[in-house]
Amino acid sequence: MTTTHPSPLTTDLLRALKPHQVLTRLSERLNYRYDAIQFGVTPLAVVLPESTADVVVAVKAAKAAGVPIIGRGAASGLSGGVTPLQESLVVSFTRMTGLRIFPERREAVAQPGVVTLRVSEAAKPHGLTYPPDPASFRTSTIGGNLGENAGGPMCFKYGVTGDYVKALEFVDTDGDIHRLTRDCYDLAGLLIGSEGTLGLMTEATLRLIAPPKFTRTLMCHFAEVGQAAEAVSSAIAAGAVPSKLEFMDTACTNAIEDYLHLGLPREAGAVLLVDTDGDDPAMVDAELELVAQACEAAGGTVKRAATPAEADALWQARRSISPALGRIRPQRMNEDIVVPRSALPDVVREIRALGDASPFHLVQFGHIGDGNLHPNIMFDPRTEDEAAVHDLAHQIALVAIRHGGVLSGEHGIGTMKRDFMRDAVDPVTLSALWDVKRALDPAERLNPGKILPEMLMVDR
Amino acid sequence: MTTTHPSPLTTDLLRALKPHQVLTRLSERLNYRYDAIQFGVTPLAVVLPESTADVVVAVKAAKAAGVPIIGRGAASGLSGGVTPLQESLVVSFTRMTGLRIFPERREAVAQPGVVTLRVSEAAKPHGLTYPPDPASFRTSTIGGNLGENAGGPMCFKYGVTGDYVKALEFVDTDGDIHRLTRDCYDLAGLLIGSEGTLGLMTEATLRLIAPPKFTRTLMCHFAEVGQAAEAVSSAIAAGAVPSKLEFMDTACTNAIEDYLHLGLPREAGAVLLVDTDGDDPAMVDAELELVAQACEAAGGTVKRAATPAEADALWQARRSISPALGRIRPQRMNEDIVVPRSALPDVVREIRALGDASPFHLVQFGHIGDGNLHPNIMFDPRTEDEAAVHDLAHQIALVAIRHGGVLSGEHGIGTMKRDFMRDAVDPVTLSALWDVKRALDPAERLNPGKILPEMLMVDR
Numbered sequence: 001m002t003t004t005h006p007s008p009l010t011t012d013l014l015r016a017l018k019p020h021q022v023l024t025r026l027s028e029r030l031n032y033r034y035d036a037i038q039f040g041v042t043p044l045a046v047v048l049p050e051s052t053a054d055v056v057v058a059v060k061a062a063k064a065a066g067v068p069i070i071g072r073g074a075a076s077g078l079s080g081g082v083t084p085l086q087e088s089l090v091v092s093f094t095r096m097t098g099l100r101i102f103p104e105r106r107e108a109v110a111q112p113g114v115v116t117l118r119v120s121e122a123a124k125p126h127g128l129t130y131p132p133d134p135a136s137f138r139t140s141t142i143g144g145n146l147g148e149n150a151g152g153p154m155c156f157k158y159g160v161t162g163d164y165v166k167a168l169e170f171v172d173t174d175g176d177i178h179r180l181t182r183d184c185y186d187l188a189g190l191l192i193g194s195e196g197t198l199g200l201m202t203e204a205t206l207r208l209i210a211p212p213k214f215t216r217t218l219m220c221h222f223a224e225v226g227q228a229a230e231a232v233s234s235a236i237a238a239g240a241v242p243s244k245l246e247f248m249d250t251a252c253t254n255a256i257e258d259y260l261h262l263g264l265p266r267e268a269g270a271v272l273l274v275d276t277d278g279d280d281p282a283m284v285d286a287e288l289e290l291v292a293q294a295c296e297a298a299g300g301t302v303k304r305a306a307t308p309a310e311a312d313a314l315w316q317a318r319r320s321i322s323p324a325l326g327r328i329r330p331q332r333m334n335e336d337i338v339v340p341r342s343a344l345p346d347v348v349r350e351i352r353a354l355g356d357a358s359p360f361h362l363v364q365f366g367h368i369g370d371g372n373l374h375p376n377i378m379f380d381p382r383t384e385d386e387a388a389v390h391d392l393a394h395q396i397a398l399v400a401i402r403h404g405g406v407l408s409g410e411h412g413i414g415t416m417k418r419d420f421m422r423d424a425v426d427p428v429t430l431s432a433l434w435d436v437k438r439a440l441d442p443a444e445r446l447n448p449g450k451i452l453p454e455m456l457m458v459d460r
Numbered sequence: 461m462t463t464t465h466p467s468p469l470t471t472d473l474l475r476a477l478k479p480h481q482v483l484t485r486l487s488e489r490l491n492y493r494y495d496a497i498q499f500g501v502t503p504l505a506v507v508l509p510e511s512t513a514d515v516v517v518a519v520k521a522a523k524a525a526g527v528p529i530i531g532r533g534a535a536s537g538l539s540g541g542v543t544p545l546q547e548s549l550v551v552s553f554t555r556m557t558g559l560r561i562f563p564e565r566r567e568a569v570a571q572p573g574v575v576t577l578r579v580s581e582a583a584k585p586h587g588l589t590y591p592p593d594p595a596s597f598r599t600s601t602i603g604g605n606l607g608e609n610a611g612g613p614m615c616f617k618y619g620v621t622g623d624y625v626k627a628l629e630f631v632d633t634d635g636d637i638h639r640l641t642r643d644c645y646d647l648a649g650l651l652i653g654s655e656g657t658l659g660l661m662t663e664a665t666l667r668l669i670a671p672p673k674f675t676r677t678l679m680c681h682f683a684e685v686g687q688a689a690e691a692v693s694s695a696i697a698a699g700a701v702p703s704k705l706e707f708m709d710t711a712c713t714n715a716i717e718d719y720l721h722l723g724l725p726r727e728a729g730a731v732l733l734v735d736t737d738g739d740d741p742a743m744v745d746a747e748l749e750l751v752a753q754a755c756e757a758a759g760g761t762v763k764r765a766a767t768p769a770e771a772d773a774l775w776q777a778r779r780s781i782s783p784a785l786g787r788i789r790p791q792r793m794n795e796d797i798v799v800p801r802s803a804l805p806d807v808v809r810e811i812r813a814l815g816d817a818s819p820f821h822l823v824q825f826g827h828i829g830d831g832n833l834h835p836n837i838m839f840d841p842r843t844e845d846e847a848a849v850h851d852l853a854h855q856i857a858l859v860a861i862r863h864g865g866v867l868s869g870e871h872g873i874g875t876m877k878r879d880f881m882r883d884a885v886d887p888v889t890l891s892a893l894w895d896v897k898r899a900l901d902p903a904e905r906l907n908p909g910k911i912l913p914e915m916l917m918v919d920r
Binding site: 105106127149163180184193198239279408429438439451 | 563564565566587609622623632636637638639640641643644645646647649650652653654658670693696697699701739740742743798800801802866867868869872873881886888889892893895896897898899900911
């Protein structure tokens with residue numbers, strides 16, 4: 001095993017923390033250079049804090065050594081949010097797994113290393129649940145969800161991570177601890193979604209809700225994407241608020257069918273998967289019927305799940321997208337644009353045309369209820385040109401912006417979409433975002449190189 | 461009429477705006493020195509913008525003249541948020557009343573001068589509504605609601621103003637226009653609730669919802685406040701999420717009874733008013749019964765409204781609090797603390813004791829569902845000592861902080877609770893809030909003297 005020479009940084013850390021909390025061997029550090037999609041620079045050292053006090057130690061040691069610091073959860077992120085861009089100290093929160101449930105207050109108090117699903121599991125015996133459900137919720141952590149303000153299929157009806165945060169503790173760039181509620185200047189709201197560039201979040205008080213008692217499911221396929229978007233718009237206009245509303249394009253459906261042979265309609269231009277939920281089964285049925293009628297009026301073919309097992313079978317298609325795509329190429333770039341629902345048909349068509357004109361395999365799926373689309377570009381980094389992949393991702397981002405959309409619904413900007421921020425945000429607003437960043441991290445030591453592109457100073 | 465001599469400021473303004481948009485006469489300017497509760501300094505001039513471009517003109521003129529600038533809606537605020545503390549330019553948004561409803565997107569796009577209730581009125585023909593309902597919603601404006609992140613009785617179930625903002629336009633301290641969505645750094649969320657100290661909000665895209673089809677109402681009186689708090693906690697623990705959950709103490713009930721002779725129980729220690737709502741009348745009834753059972757189990761006497769007219773009669777008590785209190789003394793200081801529900805019995809008792817030990821008439825009411833309490837101190841500024849009123853308000857704030865509460869639920873900090881911020885916020889967090897303030901308003905020209913108390917510089 002290769003070991004590094006003790007540096008002032010690791011000496012400081014080893015003096016204040018237990019030996020197993022500081023990883024210095026190359027073989028260990030190598031594991032902390034990537035997220036689910038991007039590789040970065042191998043960190044100088046990795047700290048495994050067990051308390052907020054340990055985080056303070058790490059931040060102060062990094063400050064003394066003049067080294068950048070990067071917080072990291074399960075690293076299941078899809079935008080390069082936790083990949084180091086230079087030699088850094090990585091703080092891996094996976095051992096800060098403290099979780100308390102307060103049923104009478106309908107709150108959970110969670111440390112950042114708590115796995116997302118664990119919150120709902122711990123709340124369940126009390127008749128409560130935690131709705132935000134990113135696809136990775138079996139591995140992702142609350143800290144990572146806070147950093148990216150993660151969403152999921154439920155977010156159209158139930159909201160994203162930040163909507164459930166009642167209080168937040170964070171450690172700032174100097175190692176000072178802050179405990180925030182959501183009043184006056186909403187500093188907590190600013191930290192949420194900031195990808196560790198403004199502070200390290202060390203504890204969150206999360207709102208829990210009573211889960212709906214009943215769920216109904218349908219699948220619908222359409223000849224053409226525009227019909228699916230039309231069906232969704234008219235169902236929502238008629239008063240339906242589905243708890244999940246997922247879309248897959250032809251390429252996506254075929255990738256799943258190649259993988260699992262579920263009998264999905266390969267020729268369909270679009271497949272919708274819809275859940276309605278609530279406490280009154282008649283109301284939940286009625287809401288599903290609203291959606292079914294809108295789907296049929298738009299020319300779709302509806303298949304209702306008669307039992308929970310049938311519903312589970314329908315959802316298997318959606319859950320299998322990632323492994324199905326993994327069989328096509330070893331790597332993928334996962335876009336996360338959000339566009340007005342009314343623009344979806346044009347946006348899906350334009351992105352399809354970009355994919356067809358490129359040498360890459362491209363599929364589209366996403367949370368169509370709030371216009372959150374995930375065009376995925378599959379590629380093999382050994383044989384295909386990553387610069388061309390990035391260029392195609394940029395073209396897709398420009399389609400979204402041209403239609404009044406934004407770059408990210410739930411994955412964050414990270415490094416992947418950092419350059420696209422110049423297209424999405426006016427220079428004067430980018431300058432204001434930099435002003436806020438520098439106010440809270442003047443030395444730019446917190447996760448440098450993420451979210452905000454460098455800018456020519458705007459003369460104010 | 462006294463007129464001021466033309467200053468460089470008014471000359472600049474009159475050059476770029478129409479004459480009726482610039483108020484310079486003393487008699488006109490005097491009207492812009494107060495909100496619903498506090499008096500301030502008479503402004504140097506008042507601008508009545510009709511567009512974002514007019515706001516830019518005003519901000520740039522104030523910057524050139526080195527004069528502070530204060531945005532103002534209906535001035536129905538209760539914390540001194542819009543009262544000038546020095547000679548300033550006031551921007552009154554009452555003519556920026558543009559409002560468009562987009563039913564298919566379930567959105568309203570509102571300029572800041574739109575009266576709150578007007579949004580729901582305009583949305584109603586499309587089967588939609590805008591839930592935030594501050595008590596002043598017949599006069600308050602969206603701009604003011606954004607500035608204070610206003611709530612109301614519905615906010616326990618439906619959330620506060622900021623929860624409905626999808627996009628925001630604001631003019632910064634230099635007169636640059638920013639258009640924000642709620643992604644990456646949530647600068648919009650930071651502006652909301654900042655009381656005009658970080659920028660002037662000029663347009664908001666608001667989320668609309670389908671209103672619930674049915675509402676049921678009950679009133680319950682208890683011998684003792686603790687019973688009411690216990691009833692509320694056990695009803696919520698049993699799964700009820702009432703749409704309104706209002707509390708009045710003995711002093712408050714008696715003030716209303718003196719005023720209107722409604723037959724309210726004068727001897728009751730606490731009166732609760734509860735609405736449940738939803739689309740299924742059986743479910744709404746069942747939810748009300750959950751609350752009724754919890755009330756009776758806690759020793760309360762329940763009165764259900766059998767008709768909408770009876771419900772309206774029950775709610776008349778709550779709606780009459782302000783005029784009823786106005787008869788006791790000409791002026792009042794309206795606190796807005798939020799405490800954990802479990803702490804409510806102790807908090808209400810301790811505040812009652814403070815009131816009884818003071819020379820002032822004190823009543824308590826509030827949104828008990830989320831622990832938002834409004835202790836009101838009535839006084840006559842001609843004969844009673846305002847410093848003693850302020851001191852009592854401070855003692856009340858300290859009770860809230862001691863029980864893990866915060867200073868403001870929906871009224872903001874303004875000038876009234878600015879000094880109390882030293883008790884509520886750690887010096888290091890106050891310093892971080894100042895860093896954010898200075899990042900967006902380095903010359904401290906936007907609504908100076910609000911929210912953040914001056915501080916000794918913390919050595920970081």
